[in-house]
Each structure stands twice: as C-alpha cells, then as structure tokens.
Amino acid sequence: xxxxxxxxxxxxxAVATGDREALAELYHRHAPWLVLRLSRRCADPGIxxxxxxxxxxxxxxxxARYRASGEVPAWIWGIGIRRLISRLxxxxxxxxxxxxxxxxxxxxxxxxxxxxxGDLGAxxxxxxxxxxxxxxATVLDGLTTKEAATLLGIPRGTVKTxxxxxxRELREALA
Amino acid sequence: xxxxxxxxxEALELYSAGHLDDxxxxxxxxxxxxxxxxxxxxxxxxxxxxxxxxxxxxxxxxDAPQPGIIExxxxxxxxxxxxxxxxxxxxxxxxxxxxxxxxxxxxxxxAAQHTAGTGxxxxxxxxxxxxxxxxxxxxxxxxxGPGVDPAYEIGxxxxxxxxxxxxxxxxxxxxxxxxxxxxxxxxxPDLDWxxxxxxxxxxxxxxxxxxxxxxxQPIAAACTVGLTWxxxxxxxxxxTTDPLAAFHVVGQLVSTLAIVTSVLVLAQRRSAYEGRIPx
Numbered sequence: 001x002x003x004x005x006x007x008x009x010x011x012x013x014a015v016a017t018g019d020r021e022a023l024a025e026l027y028h029r030h031a032p033w034l035v036l037r038l039s040r041r042c043a044d045p046g047i048x049x050x051x052x053x054x055x056x057x058x059x060x061x062x063x064a065r066y067r068a069s070g071e072v073p074a075w076i077w078g079i080g081i082r083r084l085i086s087r088l089x090x091x092x093x094x095x096x097x098x099x100x101x102x103x104x105x106x107x108x109x110x111x112x113x114x115x116x117x118g119d120l121g122a123x124x125x126x127x128x129x130x131x132x133x134x135x136x137a138t139v140l141d142g143l144t145t146k147e148a149a150t151l152l153g154i155p156r157g158t159v160k161t162x163x164x165x166x167x168r169e170l171r172e173a174l175a
Numbered sequence: 176x177x178x179x180x181x182x183x184x185e186a187l188e189l190y191s192a193g194h195l196d197d198x199x200x201x202x203x204x205x206x207x208x209x210x211x212x213x214x215x216x217x218x219x220x221x222x223x224x225x226x227x228x229x230x231x232x233x234x235x236x237x238d239a240p241q242p243g244i245i246e247x248x249x250x251x252x253x254x255x256x257x258x259x260x261x262x263x264x265x266x267x268x269x270x271x272x273x274x275x276x277x278x279x280x281x282x283x284x285x286a287a288q289h290t291a292g293t294g295x296x297x298x299x300x301x302x303x304x305x306x307x308x309x310x311x312x313x314x315x316x317x318x319x320g321p322g323v324d325p326a327y328e329i330g331x332x333x334x335x336x337x338x339x340x341x342x343x344x345x346x347x348x349x350x351x352x353x354x355x356x357x358x359x360x361x362x363x364p365d366l367d368w369x370x371x372x373x374x375x376x377x378x379x380x381x382x383x384x385x386x387x388x389x390x391x392q393p394i395a396a397a398c399t400v401g402l403t404w405x406x407x408x409x410x411x412x413x414x415t416t417d418p419l420a421a422f423h424v425v426g427q428l429v430s431t432l433a434i435v436t437s438v439l440v441l442a443q444r445r446s447a448y449e450g451r452i453p454x
Binding site for chain 1: 233
C-alpha cells in the first residue's frame, strides 16, 4: 500500500473513478478504527471482520454516490454500523456485546471522568448500563429505534421506554 | 477537520483493548471521526496481519464478477446461487434474447393488429401464433450443447444430474418465453380465446423437442420439430383455407397428446441426457 497525502474527499473521488490504490489508502486510514469501534458493539471478531470487508466493498461500489464533503469517516461509519445491524439481523440471537462496565470504575476515575467530561459525562456515567447502551445507540451512533433494537438484541418497545427513562434521568441530573 | 485537542494515550490504549468505559469511549469515538491524528494512533494497535488478510478478502470480492440483471433477479426470487449462475449462463436466458423474442412477437402482434379485418388479417394472426409456439423451442435449442452453451464444459463437470439442470433450464426458458408471448398477445386485435391458442402447441413442441433430444443433438431435435410444425401448420391452413386450422380442436388435442407422450418418453429416457448433453 502506497501512502498518499491526498485528503479523504480526493481519495473517494478517485475511488469513484475506479482507482484501486485510492481505496487501499482509505482502507489503510479507516479500517483500524472501524474494527475497534465495531468490536465494541459486537463480541464476535469474525462478524466484525466480515462487516469491515463488506463496508469497504460498499465504499468501492458506492463512492460515486458520496456527496457531502469532509465527512468521509462519518460516512464510512454509517455504512459500517448499518452493515453490522443487517448482519446481526440474520442471526436470531445476537451475541451480547461485551460491556465495558464489567470492569470496576474506582471513585477516583469517576471524579476524573466528571472533570474530563463535565456534568453530562457524569450524568451519563450514572445511568444504568442498559440505559447508557440505548443512549449510545440512538444518540451517539445515530441509529433508528429499529436499528438500535437489532444491535442491542432487545424489543423495539424496550428501546423506546429505556430512551425515555434515560432522557428523564439525564434531565434530572443536569437540572 | 483536525483539532488541537487529542485523546490521551492511556485512553487510546484502553479503548483499543475494549476496556474503556462507555462514557469515555463514546466521547473518544466522536473525536476519532474528526481527528486523523488519533485515528492514526489507534490504527497502530490493530494487528497488521489481520488488516492485510481482510484487505485480501476485499480485493477478492472486488475482482469477483458482478452478477447481471437476470442473475440478481433470480437471486431476489430466492433461487439458489449456483442454479442462478447456471441459468444466467444460458444463451436464451439473456436480456438480448428476451429483447429479440419480444421484438419478433411484438412485430407480429403489431402486424396482426394493423391488418385486422383485411384480407391479410388471418395470415398475420397465423404468423403470430406460429412464432409464439416456436419461440420456446428456439430458446431450448439455444440453451444446450457445445457451441451454443458458454457453460458447456462447466456443465459437464458440475456435480448435478445432467437431466435435472436441463429441466431447470428448459422450465426457465419456457416460462420466460410464455410470459413474453403472453404480453405480446395482449396487442392482438381481438382479446378473446384466440390469444391463447399458441399455449398448448408451445408446450407440446417444447416437450417434444426435449423428448427427441434424448436421441438427437438438441439443435437437430429443435430443427426437426420446428420444421415439422411449420410444414404441418402451413399445410393445414392451405388445405382447409382456414389460416388457423392448426390451432383448432384437432390441433389442440394433438398438442395435448404430444405433451403427455413427451412426458412419458422423458420419464423413461431421462438418463440418456447423462454425460451427452451437459447440464
């Protein structure tokens, strides 16, 4: 893989014209964080690999449809997370993702988090893991209720009630 | 796009290992979307060998031939991938073949429409019905055998019974052909029972061709059956001065008889296809 200094937009435009090297460079830049970010949402490394591969094949075929500018990583993430969801939909019981909260968070860490992220971070940190997962899927990953339900392996109604509860708790914490 | 704030190495380390707590991870993920510097920093923590293996798979996927329209449509209908591929490789299941057939039958129907009520009306209707009955025979002939089947060698080597794929293909050709002729028939002048007169002869001729093909090469079988049909249809219309003589009761009965006989012959002799005519 040769390293090119072009911006992501330029590379994507080159991919749209059939430039395989430009795709290689995009892969080189964006596959690693995609692997890590998807791994946090799916515990099966095999599925994550498949999804990343599918994503870049989709980038190759869909590069011509990319219109926005400067948001290539967000665009790639959008493809990746949706591929993951449709992949998870194929299996009836999704593998529960590993929860980072399994590791104990010391009181000192809690303070550091609230210092680093301010009130919102602390408020998010106080949510139960179930509520936090819903907030993460719907607000931070920008998924629809249906997509979040597939990703988290819970019914759609549950996503809605948990999202409502999370909103209420955050509002109280920030008031 | 790049920012002056960067995530601290300890957070990146924890994140890469999957141990960062949800709140900080969410914050880091939002930052990663906007920061090439930190993306580069986490990139170093994903094994190079894993990335290379995945890249090879991606290149393989890009190099693999893209399925055509017909194959995609078949896959959408739930046809198995290998059957769809072998069907899509059939000469007479290509878009160009369908277009040619639609053009021929459409023209005949158009001519019948425009000569309706005149002296040539019966002749053009005859032309349409004869062509509609012949179309699937030509399709079946163009589907098999060396020289016309691009997947001939693959078919011989495929782990599928020769007769089974032959019937799958013949059914697909017949179905597509009947569909096109049926649509073209809607352009006929009178939408009464005459628009369906070709249906039984088409089935009879196709099955007879398949039955004769247990003795002859498919193209020879199709030519024999097709020519016989043309001669009989033309002769009967000349002899009775009724252009559609071959499509009346006797013709339909003969067609039904041909269907039954051919099915019996095929049931008896299906093994004759094995190894000779490729699947």
